[in-house]
Amino acid sequence: MARAFTPKMLTANDLFDGDVIYMTASGEWSRHLSDVAIFEEEAAANAALSEANQQHDRLIGPYLVDARYSADGTPEATHFREEFRSRGPSNYPHGKQTEA
Amino acid sequence: MYVYDEFDEKFVRERVRQFRGQVEKRIDGSLTEDEFKPLRLMNGLYLQLHAYMLRVAIPYGTLDSRQMRQLALIADKWDKGYGHFTTRQNIQYNWPKLKDVPDILDALADVSMHAIQTSGNCIRNVTADHFAGAAADEIEDPRPTAELLRQWSTDHPEFQFLPRKFKIAISGAPNDRAVTKAHDIGVRMVSNDAGEPGYEIIVGGGLGRTPMVGKVIREFLPKAELLPYLEAILQVYNLRGRRDNKYKARIKILVHEAGLEEIKSAVEVAYERIKPEFQRPSDELVARIAQFFEPPQFNNVQTTAFEQEIDKNPALRSFVETNVAEHRNPAYGIVTISLKPVGGTPGDATSEQMRVVADLAEQYGHDELRISHEQNIVLPHVRKADIPAIYQALKEVGLATANIGLISDIIACPGMDYCALATARSIPIAQEISTRFSELKLEHEIGEMKIKISGCINACGHHHVGHIGILGLDKAGVENYQITLGGDATETMALGERAGPGFAADELIPALERLINAYLEIREGSEETFLQSYRRLGSNPFVAALYPEAERNAA
Ligand code: SF4
Numbered sequence: 001m002a003r004a005f006t007p008k009m010l011t012a013n014d015l016f017d018g019d020v021i022y023m024t025a026s027g028e029w030s031r032h033l034s035d036v037a038i039f040e041e042e043a044a045a046n047a048a049l050s051e052a053n054q055q056h057d058r059l060i061g062p063y064l065v066d067a068r069y070s071a072d073g074t075p076e077a078t079h080f081r082e083e084f085r086s087r088g089p090s091n092y093p094h095g096k097q098t099e100a
Numbered sequence: 101m102y103v104y105d106e107f108d109e110k111f112v113r114e115r116v117r118q119f120r121g122q123v124e125k126r127i128d129g130s131l132t133e134d135e136f137k138p139l140r141l142m143n144g145l146y147l148q149l150h151a152y153m154l155r156v157a158i159p160y161g162t163l164d165s166r167q168m169r170q171l172a173l174i175a176d177k178w179d180k181g182y183g184h185f186t187t188r189q190n191i192q193y194n195w196p197k198l199k200d201v202p203d204i205l206d207a208l209a210d211v212s213m214h215a216i217q218t219s220g221n222c223i224r225n226v227t228a229d230h231f232a233g234a235a236a237d238e239i240e241d242p243r244p245t246a247e248l249l250r251q252w253s254t255d256h257p258e259f260q261f262l263p264r265k266f267k268i269a270i271s272g273a274p275n276d277r278a279v280t281k282a283h284d285i286g287v288r289m290v291s292n293d294a295g296e297p298g299y300e301i302i303v304g305g306g307l308g309r310t311p312m313v314g315k316v317i318r319e320f321l322p323k324a325e326l327l328p329y330l331e332a333i334l335q336v337y338n339l340r341g342r343r344d345n346k347y348k349a350r351i352k353i354l355v356h357e358a359g360l361e362e363i364k365s366a367v368e369v370a371y372e373r374i375k376p377e378f379q380r381p382s383d384e385l386v387a388r389i390a391q392f393f394e395p396p397q398f399n400n401v402q403t404t405a406f407e408q409e410i411d412k413n414p415a416l417r418s419f420v421e422t423n424v425a426e427h428r429n430p431a432y433g434i435v436t437i438s439l440k441p442v443g444g445t446p447g448d449a450t451s452e453q454m455r456v457v458a459d460l461a462e463q464y465g466h467d468e469l470r471i472s473h474e475q476n477i478v479l480p481h482v483r484k485a486d487i488p489a490i491y492q493a494l495k496e497v498g499l500a501t502a503n504i505g506l507i508s509d510i511i512a513c514p515g516m517d518y519c520a521l522a523t524a525r526s527i528p529i530a531q532e533i534s535t536r537f538s539e540l541k542l543e544h545e546i547g548e549m550k551i552k553i554s555g556c557i558n559a560c561g562h563h564h565v566g567h568i569g570i571l572g573l574d575k576a577g578v579e580n581y582q583i584t585l586g587g588d589a590t591e592t593m594a595l596g597e598r599a600g601p602g603f604a605a606d607e608l609i610p611a612l613e614r615l616i617n618a619y620l621e622i623r624e625g626s627e628e629t630f631l632q633s634y635r636r637l638g639s640n641p642f643v644a645a646l647y648p649e650a651e652r653n654a655a
Binding site: 013015016017018019020056057060061078079080081084085088089090091092094095096 | 126127128129131132133147148149150151152180194195197198199445516517518522525527528531574577578579
């Protein structure tokens with residue numbers, strides 16, 4: 001039995017510095033999870049992924065992963081790994097968490 | 101210190117030049133990631149969770165002040181001002197930008213360093229006892245052999261595409277500080293009944309998904325036979341190692357599945373075939389290498405000032421007791437500089453710390469430094485009389501933590517703070533353990549204790565061979581930590597036994613406290629280490645301390 005589709009976001013790493021990037025509703029890439037588009041439809045998610053797979057010259061390893069809207073309507077990751085990716089390491093104030 | 105000859109220099113520069121071109125092509129889009137990935141991995145460049153990571157080899161963990169200063173310069177110029185020393189005696193930079201990597205590699209080549217064979221299915225950086233050339237218990241300095249192995253394995257045409265990565269470790273002392281039994285091949289220097297020096301060869305050890313203790317495949321191999329014999333092992337592995345399943349591709353699985361005896365005879369057959377035409381290293385080369393590892397000119401003047409200083413300064417005494425090991429020259433000591441400050445990240449050093457350590461090596465340490473697999477820095481040759489001054493200088497940059505071999509001297513892999521393969525974080529766990537036990541002021545009371553933490557089953561943090569091993573897992577979307585007990589990384593190697601169900605992050609530290617308290621209660625005097633108590637009593641009392649609930653329910 002096929003698994004039911006759960007809402008997904010599209011994320012990757014930036015080619016030039018490896019930073020985590022997210023696909024926005026307008027199809028741009030953003031460095032902030034708060035800008036990410038969440039796909040409710042499997043077909044749209046897959047279409048965005050195959051499009052991203054063509055963008056060799058600016059990103060690495062795009063993939064779809066579970067996401068949801070928090071109570072206040074901002075996108076958030078469902079898994080802790082994605083939560084860490086959206087912030088940076090926990091031992092130093094490096095990565096996204098320090099950049100405005 | 102081995103100095104590159106013309107060939108090494110040319111080879112490394114050429115590789116940097118090639119990689120520079122490949123990076124340009126990647127950036128302008130003419131290489132796809134699929135095409136570029138194997139090329140960057142060949143040059144030690146990984147993609148981690150938040151950024152690229154460059155892994156730089158420190159062959160057999162040996163470096164000099166000039167190299168250490170260059171590592172500091174790279175950290176400042178192209179990274180965030182620090183580096184992370186790993187259990188493979190490498191240094192990793194966590195934040196390089198793709199376009200800068202060729203410049204970093206050139207800066208490394210300027211000091212005879214590189215990032216080649218730190219990744220991929222080849223023979224990786226050879227690791228060695230970090231006290232090599234200095235330890236009182238040493239039979240012979242293993243580094244000339246390690247360098248020979250480095251030259252033999254670097255760019256070896258036959259062994260660039262092995263079924264899987266291949267790790268060799270070498271130790272020159274009966275006390276195994278190089279974890280030789282957990283490597284694909286372990287080499288231990290021994291002497292035979294006639295007193296001739298040779299090697300004991302261990303094969304098929306490894307941690308990771310299927311941990312195995314290495315087995316002795318040759319009890320005594322004459323020194324000159326090392327390369328052809330290892331070539332024979334590698335040939336057998338290259339042909340027979342499984343390529344169908346990467347989880348079964350390491351030589352440990354081959355040895356396990358085929359049996360030691362069968363592999364042994366296959367190796368002997370290959371060895372007999374190889375032996376006659378094998379191009380042994382020339383005497384000149386062996387002599388050239390040996391000359392770089394000549395012991396320094398020791399200054400044997402003993403002084404009583406050292407003892408007097410220690411008597412005056414209890415903090416210095418404590419530092420000497422925990423961080424200074426016995427040198428083969430009684431006027432000297434081996435100083436281990438702890439990269440495990442209370443609450444810090446195991447293995448990290450700032451550029452400033454690297455420079456201070458480099459200065460100390462130059463001024464007091466015959467210009468030698470080592471990186472240990474336990475993620476600390478070693479000054480292998482230090483006059484005892486100079487230790488007070490060294491201690492003072494270390495203290496000023498936060499490097500004088502007196503905890504070597506104690507509960508806060510933790511090995512921890514980068515885990516999910518950096519590593520893309522991780523299933524949970526390891527660094528915060530190490531930080532919490534060291535903070536908590538330092539608050540309790542129990543560290544010295546507990547005595548020798550090896551805690552080792554990995555953020556996934558790949559076991560870069562050696563958790564299977566920790567007296568207490570901690571493995572971070574993802575349990576239904578929550579970080580969860582599994583404890584193993586009774587592991588041992590030395591010549592008496594043992595794999596830890598799983599204690600029971602894992603702990604959530606906030607349950608882990610209280611559980612460890614119960615475990616340690618139980619040990620303190622049941623040990624036979626303060627001389628009995630945790631591992632000895634565990635071996636004497638078995639796991640029951642320790643498991644009971646970890647899981648008091650289960651105990652109650654059963655009652
Ligand atoms: S053990 Fe796992 S998490 Fe830790 S560094 Fe190795 S691969 Fe990464």
